[in-house]
Amino acid sequence: MHALPPLDQPVQWLILALDGIGIFVFAISGAALALRERLDLFGVLLMAFVTALFGGILRDILLGATPPETLTSWHNAAIALSGGVFTIAAGGWIGRLDKPVRLFDAIGLGLFTAAGAAKALDFGVHPLMAPAVGMVVGIGGGILRDMLVTRTPLVLQAEIYAVAALAGGFAVVGCDVLGLPAQPSMLAGALLCLTLRLLALYRGWTLWHPPRPPGL
Amino acid sequence: MHALPPLDQPVQWLILALDGIGIFVFAISGAALALRERLDLFGVLLMAFVTALFGGILRDILLGATPPETLTSWHNAAIALSGGVFTIAAGGWIGRLDKPVRLFDAIGLGLFTAAGAAKALDFGVHPLMAPAVGMVVGIGGGILRDMLVTRTPLVLQAEIYAVAALAGGFAVVGCDVLGLPAQPSMLAGALLCLTLRLLALYRGWTLWHPPRPPGL
Amino acid sequence: MHALPPLDQPVQWLILALDGIGIFVFAISGAALALRERLDLFGVLLMAFVTALFGGILRDILLGATPPETLTSWHNAAIALSGGVFTIAAGGWIGRLDKPVRLFDAIGLGLFTAAGAAKALDFGVHPLMAPAVGMVVGIGGGILRDMLVTRTPLVLQAEIYAVAALAGGFAVVGCDVLGLPAQPSMLAGALLCLTLRLLALYRGWTLWHPPRPPGL
Numbered sequence: 001m002h003a004l005p006p007l008d009q010p011v012q013w014l015i016l017a018l019d020g021i022g023i024f025v026f027a028i029s030g031a032a033l034a035l036r037e038r039l040d041l042f043g044v045l046l047m048a049f050v051t052a053l054f055g056g057i058l059r060d061i062l063l064g065a066t067p068p069e070t071l072t073s074w075h076n077a078a079i080a081l082s083g084g085v086f087t088i089a090a091g092g093w094i095g096r097l098d099k100p101v102r103l104f105d106a107i108g109l110g111l112f113t114a115a116g117a118a119k120a121l122d123f124g125v126h127p128l129m130a131p132a133v134g135m136v137v138g139i140g141g142g143i144l145r146d147m148l149v150t151r152t153p154l155v156l157q158a159e160i161y162a163v164a165a166l167a168g169g170f171a172v173v174g175c176d177v178l179g180l181p182a183q184p185s186m187l188a189g190a191l192l193c194l195t196l197r198l199l200a201l202y203r204g205w206t207l208w209h210p211p212r213p214p215g216l
Numbered sequence: 217m218h219a220l221p222p223l224d225q226p227v228q229w230l231i232l233a234l235d236g237i238g239i240f241v242f243a244i245s246g247a248a249l250a251l252r253e254r255l256d257l258f259g260v261l262l263m264a265f266v267t268a269l270f271g272g273i274l275r276d277i278l279l280g281a282t283p284p285e286t287l288t289s290w291h292n293a294a295i296a297l298s299g300g301v302f303t304i305a306a307g308g309w310i311g312r313l314d315k316p317v318r319l320f321d322a323i324g325l326g327l328f329t330a331a332g333a334a335k336a337l338d339f340g341v342h343p344l345m346a347p348a349v350g351m352v353v354g355i356g357g358g359i360l361r362d363m364l365v366t367r368t369p370l371v372l373q374a375e376i377y378a379v380a381a382l383a384g385g386f387a388v389v390g391c392d393v394l395g396l397p398a399q400p401s402m403l404a405g406a407l408l409c410l411t412l413r414l415l416a417l418y419r420g421w422t423l424w425h426p427p428r429p430p431g432l
Numbered sequence: 433m434h435a436l437p438p439l440d441q442p443v444q445w446l447i448l449a450l451d452g453i454g455i456f457v458f459a460i461s462g463a464a465l466a467l468r469e470r471l472d473l474f475g476v477l478l479m480a481f482v483t484a485l486f487g488g489i490l491r492d493i494l495l496g497a498t499p500p501e502t503l504t505s506w507h508n509a510a511i512a513l514s515g516g517v518f519t520i521a522a523g524g525w526i527g528r529l530d531k532p533v534r535l536f537d538a539i540g541l542g543l544f545t546a547a548g549a550a551k552a553l554d555f556g557v558h559p560l561m562a563p564a565v566g567m568v569v570g571i572g573g574g575i576l577r578d579m580l581v582t583r584t585p586l587v588l589q590a591e592i593y594a595v596a597a598l599a600g601g602f603a604v605v606g607c608d609v610l611g612l613p614a615q616p617s618m619l620a621g622a623l624l625c626l627t628l629r630l631l632a633l634y635r636g637w638t639l640w641h642p643p644r645p646p647g648l
Contacts, residue, residue, distance in 0.1 A: 094429070155474075253584070290558055
C-alpha cells in the first residue's frame with residue numbers, strides 16, 4: 001500500500017479500497033485453514049498475514065524493491081491481522097458468506113496481479129515475464145499457506161485461478177505496449193482477471209488434466 | 217557474524233559468543249530431526265545449516281543486504297556444520313542434555329530476534345514491522361527445517377515461542393524510540409524474549425487455540 | 433541465459449547449448465512428477481518452470497542481482513515450458529529415455545553449479561561459501577519441486593547429487609584462486625561435478641546414513 005492519494009482522485013481511492021478488501025479476504029482464507037488445522041492464536045494470525053501479504057513480499061524481493069512495501073508501513077499488516085481476528089470471531093458466518101468471499105477473493109486476485117505486473121514492468125522485467133510476476137503476487141500467498149500445513153497447493157489442482165491471473169497480467173502488458181497510461185492498463189488487467197475467474201467459478205470451468213503417460 | 221570486535225569490548229565479545237552458541241544449538245535441533253528422519257550425511261548437515269542460518273539469510277534478503285552476512289564470511293557456516301557433526305557424534309548425549317539445549321535455544325532466539333529487529337530499523341523498516349523481521353530471524357530456520365521434512369512447523373502449534381520473539385522485538389523498538397543506543401536496546405530485547413520463553417517452558421504456558429467455528 | 437555471444441566463440445555457444453539442455457531436462461523432471469501427481473495443465477507447466485529455473489532465481493536473489501536473469505529475458509521460460517509440453521506429449525517415451533535423461537540432468541547440474549559459483553565470486557561471496565551458492569542453483573529447483581507436492585526432497589535422501597555439485601563448486605573456486613580465467617574454471621568445475629555424479633549413478637555410490645542415536 002502506498003502513501004495515501006490526494007482526496008480529489010476517486011479512482012486511486014477506489015483502487016486503494018479494493019486492495020485493502022483483497023488483503024482482508026485473502027487473510028480470511030489463511031485464517032480459516034489455520035482454524036481447521038487447530039493452530040494456536042499465533043498460528044492463525046501468521047497464516048492470515050502470510051496468505052494476504054507473502055505474494056507482495058515475494059514480488060518486492062524478486063524486483064529488488066527492498067525492504068518490501070509491507071514492511072515499510074504498518075497498514076497492510078493491520079488489515080491482514082484484522083482479517084485473522086475477524087475469522088476467529090465470526091468464523092461461523094464465513095461458511096454462509098461463501099459467495100461474497102469468493103467475489104472479493106477474485107477482486108483481490110485481479111488487483112494484486114495487475115498491480116504486480118505493472119510494477120514488474122517498471123523494474124525492468126521483460127514484458128513477456130511481467131505477467132508471471134503479477135501472477136506470483138496473486139497466488140504466492142495461497143501457495144505458502146498450503147505448504148505451511150503440508151498440503152499440495154490448491155492452485156496446482158483446482159479451477160482456473162492462476163490462469164486468470166496470467167491473462168490479467170498479459171492484458172496489463174498489452175495495454176502498456178499500446179502506450180496506454182498505467183492506471184487504465186491496470187484496471188483493464190484486473191477486470192479481465194476478475195471476469196475470467198468469476199466465469200470459471202460459476203460455469204465450473206476447469207483446466208485440462210493431462211493423462212499420466214504409461215510407464216512414467 | 218561481524219568482523220571481530222577489539223579486545224577491550226567485553227560486551228561485544230559476550231554477544232558474539234552467545235550468538236555463536238545460538239547458531240550451534242539451532243544447528244543441533246536441525247541435525248537431530250534429520251537423524252530421526254534417517255537422512256544421509258549431506259541431509260543432516262544441510263538441515264543443521266538451514267535451521268541455524270536460514271533466518272538470518274531471509275532477514276538479509278528482506279532488507280536488501282545482499283549477499284547475506286552468512287555468505288560473505290565462513291564463520292557462521294563453520295559453527296553450524298560443527299553443530300551438525302556434534303549431533304552425529306554425540307547424539308546419545310543430547311537427549312540427556314535436554315535442559316541446557318533448551319536454555320541455549322532460548323538464548324539464541326533472544327539474540328537472533330533482537331539483532332534482527334535492530335538491523336531492520338537500520339534498513340528503513342517501519343518501527344511497527346521491525347519486530348516481525350526480528351521474529352523471522354528467530355523462527356525462520358525452524359520453519360524451513362520442519363517444511364523440508366514435510367511437517368507442519370512446530371512454531372505454529374507449540375508453546376509460546378514466536379510470541380516471545382515478537383515481544384523481544386518490540387522491546388528493541390521501544391528502547392530505540394526512547395533514544396537508547398543500539399547495544400543496550402538489543403540486550404533488553406534479548407533478555408525479555410529469553411525470560412518469556414523460559415517462563416513459558418517451565419510453567420507450561422501455551423497460547424490459546426481458537427475453537428474451530430462450526431460450518432467452517 | 434545471457435545475451436547471445438558472437439558467432440566466432442564456439443566455447444560460449446557450447447556452454448549456452450548445454451545450459452539450455454540442462455533447463456529442458458530439469459523441466460522434464462518437474463513435469464513428470466506433476467503428471468504422476470495428476471496436477472492440471474497449469475500445475476504441470478508451473479512445476480516444469482520451477483524445477484528448471486528456481487535455482488537460478490534463488491541465486492540472483494541471494495546475490496542481489498535483481499530482477500533475476502530468468503525474468504529479464506524470455507528464453508529460459510520458453511525452454512522450461514517446452515520441456516513441460518514435451519513431457520505431456522511424449523511422456524511414454526521418457527521412461528524408456530531414462531539413461532539420456534540422467535546424463536543430461538548431470539550435465540545440467542554441473543553447468544548450473546559451476547556458473548553459480550563463478551557468479552557468486554563476482555558478487556562478493558566468500559570463496560569458501562561460493563560453492564554453496566553454486567550448489568543452490570543446482571539443487572534448489574528440485575527441492576522446491578518436491579516440497580510443492582509435499583514430499584521430503586529427494587536430494588536429502590538419495591545418491592550423491594548435492595555433494596557432486598559442492599565438489600564442482602570448490603573446483604571453480606580453486607581454479608579462481610590459482611588465477612585461471614573464468615571460462616576454463618567453470619568448465620573444470622562442471623566436468624568434475626559431472627564425473628562424480630555419473631560415477632555415483634553407475635557405481636551405485638551413496639552417502640553414509642548416520643545411525644539414529646538411541647534416545648534422540
